[in-house]
Amino acid sequence: MTLATLDTPTMLLFASTCHTMMAGVLLLFWLTRNTGPGFGWWVWNEALVAIGLIALLARQWLPLAPTAIVSNAALIFCVPMIELGLRIFLRRRLQPGMTVSWLLATAVFAVWLGALLNGADTVTRVQIISIGNLLQYGWGLSLFVRCLTPATRVPLGLLILGVAIQMVVYLLRVAPLLQGGNPGYQLMNDVLLAWLILASVFCGIGRTCAKLMLVHGRIESELRHTQAALEKRANVDALTQLASRSHFESALPLLQANAQRRQLPMALLLFDIDHFKQINDELGHQAGDAMLSALGGLTAGFVRQGDLVGRLGGDEFAVLLFDCPLTAAQLIADRLREQVRTLHTDDGRPLSISAGLTTLAADEDFAAAYSRADVALYAAKAAGRNRIQLHASAMTAAPAGA
Numbered sequence: 001m002t003l004a005t006l007d008t009p010t011m012l013l014f015a016s017t018c019h020t021m022m023a024g025v026l027l028l029f030w031l032t033r034n035t036g037p038g039f040g041w042w043v044w045n046e047a048l049v050a051i052g053l054i055a056l057l058a059r060q061w062l063p064l065a066p067t068a069i070v071s072n073a074a075l076i077f078c079v080p081m082i083e084l085g086l087r088i089f090l091r092r093r094l095q096p097g098m099t100v101s102w103l104l105a106t107a108v109f110a111v112w113l114g115a116l117l118n119g120a121d122t123v124t125r126v127q128i129i130s131i132g133n134l135l136q137y138g139w140g141l142s143l144f145v146r147c148l149t150p151a152t153r154v155p156l157g158l159l160i161l162g163v164a165i166q167m168v169v170y171l172l173r174v175a176p177l178l179q180g181g182n183p184g185y186q187l188m189n190d191v192l193l194a195w196l197i198l199a200s201v202f203c204g205i206g207r208t209c210a211k212l213m214l215v216h217g218r219i220e221s222e223l224r225h226t227q228a229a230l231e232k233r234a235n236v237d238a239l240t241q242l243a244s245r246s247h248f249e250s251a252l253p254l255l256q257a258n259a260q261r262r263q264l265p266m267a268l269l270l271f272d273i274d275h276f277k278q279i280n281d282e283l284g285h286q287a288g289d290a291m292l293s294a295l296g297g298l299t300a301g302f303v304r305q306g307d308l309v310g311r312l313g314g315d316e317f318a319v320l321l322f323d324c325p326l327t328a329a330q331l332i333a334d335r336l337r338e339q340v341r342t343l344h345t346d347d348g349r350p351l352s353i354s355a356g357l358t359t360l361a362a363d364e365d366f367a368a369a370y371s372r373a374d375v376a377l378y379a380a381k382a383a384g385r386n387r388i389q390l391h392a393s394a395m396t397a398a399p400a401g402a
């Protein structure tokens with residue numbers, strides 16, 4: 001069986017069934033998935049193509065004029081719906097491009113309707129529709145090309161291919177008519193009409209895939225963003241932008257493994273602000289937050305890049321000094337303590353910190369090192385604050401600093 005012998009009603013039956021199924025798939029997807037704005041217009045687009053084809057099929061049995069009006073209106077107005085869906089989906093500005101699309105569709109339909117009411121012959125009407133469709137698809141094509149980005153290249157490429165195929169068929173359809181028309185032209189036996197219907201089915205499949213791919217791409221990228229935001233929220237302390245406690249703890253094993261491989265010493269510094277409760281109580285929680293944030297910024301800028309700085313909770317901060325022998329760690333800690341004195345509360349009081357310092361072995365638990373540093377921090381507070389206290393276990397390695 002060749003296309004030339006395929007009769008138009010069979011082709012129309014095939015095409016209308018395909019497009020109805022595609023409209024059904026899109027509708028199901030629309031109703032059951034979070035497709036985002038714009039997708040509804042694509043469901044309508046496919047539904048209108050199906051309605052138009054069913055009306056064309058039914059024109060043999062129903063009164064000619066009403067079915068021709070319904071089918072042509074559906075097939076003309078389904079085009080701007082792809083564009084409207086795309087503009088909304090990609091959050092492009094709707095105006096003035098959309099006005100042009102709807103005006104174009106209305107103009108094509110009005111000219112065609114005028115021709116029908118004035119008793120124009122089939123050839124003339126087909127000419128009007130074909131030229132109108134060519135203009136519509138040409139306009140749509142220019143939008144698809146303008147919207148091409150690396151993220152939309154494949155789905156929009158499919159849309160462009162589909163529209164280009166449809167334009168070629170329309171062009172073939174209109175070309176002989178433009179050369180003076182074909183007196184023997186029979187709409188229902190037109191081989192080109194069969195090609196057009198077939199092309200419309202293939203383009204519809206391409207369009208449906210493109211729309212689903214666009215939604216899939218968007219869902220995927222939103223998932224990636226949400227995942228990244230969640231990770232950031234879990235890993236980064238919102239107030240100071242330092243590592244959160246959980247991130248600090250989970251990052252340690254990697255640093256420890258690195259230190260063990262390269263035989264590098266590490267030290268853990270734990271500190272908190274002296275009399276922070278007083279700052280909060282007297283100047284307000286917001287002023288307290290500002291001090292925490294300033295201290296976080298100062299500490300992050302003070303240590304080396306390979307060190308790990310975190311806010312473990314409240315006004316408690318920790319620094320893992322990587323590749324740092326205890327004597328150097330004491331010097332760094334004391335310089336940091338001095339630097340902190342340059343920070344002032346709103347009423348001019350200089351900030352001070354107390355800190356506990358200990359070594360961190362490559363194979364020990366964070367909890368064990370933390371509890372040693374905490375004991376030393378407690379001792380620093382007890383000894384009068386604004387000082388660094390070395391834990392007793394490290395005393396044999398280096399003298400305590402204050």
Ligand SMILES: Nc1nc2c(ncn2[C@@H]2O[C@H](COP(=O)(O)OP(=O)(O)OP(=O)(O)O)[C@@H](O)[C@H]2O)c(=O)[nH]1
Binds near residue numbers: 276277280285313314
């Ligand atoms: N502004 C602010 N305050 C916090 C936050 N988290 C905890 N705090 C407060 O920080 C204060 C911590 O006080 P402590 O460390 O117990 O005591 P302190 O007044 O600093 O006294 P010393 O540590 O002994 O010098 C408490 O008043 C908490 O309510 C926060 O995110 N923002």
